[in-house]
Amino acid sequence: MLFRLAPTPSGFLHIGNAVNFVLTWLAARQLGGRLLLRIDDLDATRKRPDYVVDIFETIHWLGLDYDLGPADPDDLDKQWSQWHRLDRYAETLEKLREVNALYTCSLSRHQWQELDATDNWQSLDRTGDLFHEEDIAWRFRAPGNGSADFVVRRRDGLPAYQIASLTDDQLHGVTHIIRGQDLAESTTRQAQLAKALGWTDFLDTAIWHHPLLLDQSGQKMSKSAGHGHNGPTSVRAMREAGENPSRIFEAVAELLQLPCETSVTLPQLLTCSIDWDVFFRTIGTVNKP
Numbered sequence: 001m002l003f004r005l006a007p008t009p010s011g012f013l014h015i016g017n018a019v020n021f022v023l024t025w026l027a028a029r030q031l032g033g034r035l036l037l038r039i040d041d042l043d044a045t046r047k048r049p050d051y052v053v054d055i056f057e058t059i060h061w062l063g064l065d066y067d068l069g070p071a072d073p074d075d076l077d078k079q080w081s082q083w084h085r086l087d088r089y090a091e092t093l094e095k096l097r098e099v100n101a102l103y104t105c106s107l108s109r110h111q112w113q114e115l116d117a118t119d120n121w122q123s124l125d126r127t128g129d130l131f132h133e134e135d136i137a138w139r140f141r142a143p144g145n146g147s148a149d150f151v152v153r154r155r156d157g158l159p160a161y162q163i164a165s166l167t168d169d170q171l172h173g174v175t176h177i178i179r180g181q182d183l184a185e186s187t188t189r190q191a192q193l194a195k196a197l198g199w200t201d202f203l204d205t206a207i208w209h210h211p212l213l214l215d216q217s218g219q220k221m222s223k224s225a226g227h228g229h230n231g232p233t234s235v236r237a238m239r240e241a242g243e244n245p246s247r248i249f250e251a252v253a254e255l256l257q258l259p260c261e262t263s264v265t266l267p268q269l270l271t272c273s274i275d276w277d278v279f280f281r282t283i284g285t286v287n288k289p
Helices: 015-030 049-062 073-080 082-098 109-118 161-172 181-197 235-240 246-255 266-271 276-282
Strands: 002-005 034-037 102-105 137-140 150-153 176-180 206-210 285-287
Touching: 002 015, 002 161, 002 176, 015 034, 015 049, 015 176, 015 235, 015 246, 015 266, 049 073, 049 235, 082 102, 082 150, 082 161, 082 181, 102 150, 137 181, 150 161, 161 181, 176 181, 181 206, 246 266
Parallel strands: 002 034, 176 206
Antiparallel strands: 102 137, 137 150, 206 285
């Protein structure tokens, strides 16, 4: 049984990220599983050293441990970075090509949005085979009229998130994934890819989506919407203000519908009797593709 934390170093972590970390850690420890830290750092344009450091400092501040993964930023760069697995991602893309699941597409993001807005999908050419051309995207041919097709290889030649995430989960043997409801579409896409690849291990993975934490205005928390370093939901701001993580643990207790007391601690959460089957059935959205 292997769970995983898979943060992206594209901004400073917010409270919602920390709650997911604790929830995943708690499930792994109570269910007797192992925990992998995998940092999804393939997007070099958004990755910053201080974002990577923030991930490790947040995990340490929360008091969490893990069984596999980088010990620190240097270890990430030396051994665990996704950049070391580019060959693996290329193999995944080649397998998808072999089963005729991909096509090349020269449409820009704006042009694709225009196509979506006009619902003119009959004009979409899903037969492109210019796989050796530069500056052209590769798309997965999803079931339907093309509206659900998505990029698997970017114009710059790098694999898209769905390919890297799926390949890593398959490679490491991840069996349980706990993620927010905002990633339900990613789960669907990764399941479609796994089906095309014949990756039954991923299709058997237990995947649950938990409700998202909202900010004071009722909006979803995000790294790019003012919840960064000095934002009201920034974990880094909490640390620098000398706060302890009790607010995070209280949010986890509320999500699990546990009797919520003030100043909840991690050891208290660990000793709570939690029926995970009930949680995944009634609070989390069960998704077993």
